[in-house]
Amino acid sequence: MSMKKNLKLLFLILIIFSCKEKTIRLNNNISFDVQKNISYGKNSAQQLDLYFPKNKNSIKGIFVIVHGGGWKAGDKSDLTRFALSMMEKFPDHAFANINYRLANNSSFILPNQTDDIDNALDFLVKKSVEMKFIPQFILLGNSAGAHLSMLYGYNRLFDDKHRTKIKAIVNIVGPADLSDPNFKNYSDYDFVEKHMIDLTKPTPTDIPNQDIPNPVYWINKNSPPTISFYGNNDQVIPLSQKKILDSVLNKNQVFNQSYEFPGGHLDWNNKKNAPFIINSINEFLMHTDEK
Numbered sequence: 001m002s003m004k005k006n007l008k009l010l011f012l013i014l015i016i017f018s019c020k021e022k023t024i025r026l027n028n029n030i031s032f033d034v035q036k037n038i039s040y041g042k043n044s045a046q047q048l049d050l051y052f053p054k055n056k057n058s059i060k061g062i063f064v065i066v067h068g069g070g071w072k073a074g075d076k077s078d079l080t081r082f083a084l085s086m087m088e089k090f091p092d093h094a095f096a097n098i099n100y101r102l103a104n105n106s107s108f109i110l111p112n113q114t115d116d117i118d119n120a121l122d123f124l125v126k127k128s129v130e131m132k133f134i135p136q137f138i139l140l141g142n143s144a145g146a147h148l149s150m151l152y153g154y155n156r157l158f159d160d161k162h163r164t165k166i167k168a169i170v171n172i173v174g175p176a177d178l179s180d181p182n183f184k185n186y187s188d189y190d191f192v193e194k195h196m197i198d199l200t201k202p203t204p205t206d207i208p209n210q211d212i213p214n215p216v217y218w219i220n221k222n223s224p225p226t227i228s229f230y231g232n233n234d235q236v237i238p239l240s241q242k243k244i245l246d247s248v249l250n251k252n253q254v255f256n257q258s259y260e261f262p263g264g265h266l267d268w269n270n271k272k273n274a275p276f277i278i279n280s281i282n283e284f285l286m287h288t289d290e291k
Contacts, residue, residue: 030091040123051095061136065097068143108198121162136167146174150215171228176245182238227284228258236265
């Protein structure tokens, strides 16, 4: 992405935040209506930014963007610039960039965070009905957000209403198997281990608790098509995660693609890798449409 284009995107971001502009205009006469910080639940963290293309009669699907941050940090604003770049490539899609309840020393990752994805989708389904189109969702997450996207999309345990509406999953540097010995080198692994599941809530007696949060455990032949991206020098999410995920998806004959990009955990969104990732997502979704 050129410096000029980066400055243009930054200018658009400033317009959105400082002037509360309700419309953004991108290249090639692409325009989106914007609503910021919409509540989809009672908790103050349950908010999303919603972008609808001006031509609402041509919407093919909704990208639901789930930020990273180790399950206890991060914000939807971290992915605003990437979302704007995606809009240029997908002017016929809507975008929902979501926040969710973060874990801390007195709260848990699950089921809160997958419940929040479900609550956000519930809001978006109702919004779509108002606008008279049937939604198909593409879950797109990075890091912890990618883990949550995969877990929501694959897991049949949680009572989530909208899983069948998921067209595809975009996994960017997400951990797919938390039991991978290489993942246990993660600097905050102790927190994750202690705060992944709220054991005060019922869990199945026939499923070990360490299997419940592992996306690969839940993959089956009906799992959504998945595209993945991993850094070849990622010191946070080991490249072994890519091999594990690829193997299980292939074993279950789930349509999937995966790529390595040069760099570390955060380098997926730099000016070299981001265009490659966006173009790869576009090609992947064209193939899923043919399935």
